[in-house]
Amino acid sequence: MFDSPLSASAYDVLGVEPTVDDDGLRKAYRLRLRQTHPDTGGDAAVFIQVQRAWELVGTEEARAAYDRGHGFADAFAPMSSTAGSSSGWRAPSTHADTRPRARSYGQPGGWRRERYLVLIREWAGRGVTLEDPYDPAVVRSAPHHLRRLLADALAEEATARIVADLGMGYTVWHDVAAGGRSGDPESKLDHIVLGPSGLYGVLSEDFGGPVRLRRGEIIGDGVPGSPIADLLGRMRVIARAAGVRFSGALVVLPDDDVMTSIDELGKVRGIPVVIVARSALSTVLRRGASGARAIGGNEVFDVRTRLQQAVRFV
Incomplete structure (x- = not known):
């Protein structure tokens, strides 16, 4: 999802800047879950995007790897x-x-x-x-x-x-x-x-x-x-x-x-x-x-x- 040049970054999906601290990131994730949950009228596709975004930046190790990025260089x-x-x-x-x-x-x-x-x-x-x-x-x-x-x-x-x-x-x-x-x-x-x-x-x-x-x-x-x-x-x-x-x-x-x-x-x-x-x-x-x-x-x-x-x- 987030390895496409057209897709929003994990930070964009969570509605925060890439410089946000860990506490702010966690609060943003919980807010976006409530906003997008299908049971409260949210969009199921966006709800899945929010969960995927958290998987990518939700831990210190994952966030560090995501921030380093892999680029879009030659795949072949x-x-x-x-x-x-x-x-x-x-x-x-x-x-x-x-x-x-x-x-x-x-x-x-x-x-x-x-x-x-x-x-x-x-x-x-x-x-x-x-x-x-x-x-x-x-x-x-x-x-x-x-x-x-x-x-x-x-x-x-x-x-x-x-x-x-x-x-x-x-x-x-x-x-x-x-x-x-x-x-x-x-x-x-x-x-x-x-x-x-x-x-x-x-x-x-x-x-x-x-x-x-x-x-x-x-x-x-x-x-x-x-x-x-x-x-x-x-x-x-x-x-x-x-x-x-x-x-x-x-x-x-x-x-x-x-x-x-x-x-x-x-x-x-x-x-x-x-x-x-x-x-x-x-x-x-x-x-x-x-x-x-x-x-x-x-x-x-x-x-x-x-x-x-x-x-x-x-």
Whole structure:
């Protein structure tokens, strides 16, 4: 919850300054519990946030660790690519990981990472050197559109790691151009995932707070536009260009921002749509979405070839 560039800090949730003493922090926590408790008319989601905030700063040891911060630096180390091999990202490891990985093409979150670094330095001002552009204090003080760039990049990278762990039976393309101007991330498809359970268009998002559903669309305080409609539109562009049929559409969100880990909406514009908590993504991709068409045998190779020939990256 509090490791998102868009989320409020634990101190913000408790309504205090980071410099508050331990006694003041404890009083603020008790007050916020009373204010947000569902039995007294409070919001259940906010009540959970208050409890989580206390877990992070409620003890001397926890508070010290939280104040040091972990930053928002690279969650993944770039993999070098060679001709004919897949390219992408992998989590840094202290030992060699010999497990079979999914085939991965493109750079998840790459465009937004690069754009964030350019704009955060412009925002800091000429002549100012940012020692760490991912420092939590720097990120949280930045304008919302910059924090949104970084949050989206982190969300895409998290999805990439999950898909990579599914194994060699899966292929994933990241940051796929889906119409519009070249290099325009607003007209891209975050991920295309091909596996035995089907072919899926995937949107990785972090809106910075809980979301709701209304008439087949995601709504919430931090939700711009129509995410599901936009996702389906981009999938249609890719489907026409490659001559393939998508089995379903997945919207992947942070666990804390959804009420249920797997929320199947049924078919929207003829495509099964699922809202998925990040921790449940591998489950959905392995078993498939309800009503989605599985892909097997030679069809997997045919679809992969068609996509390889048609996919372009932002």
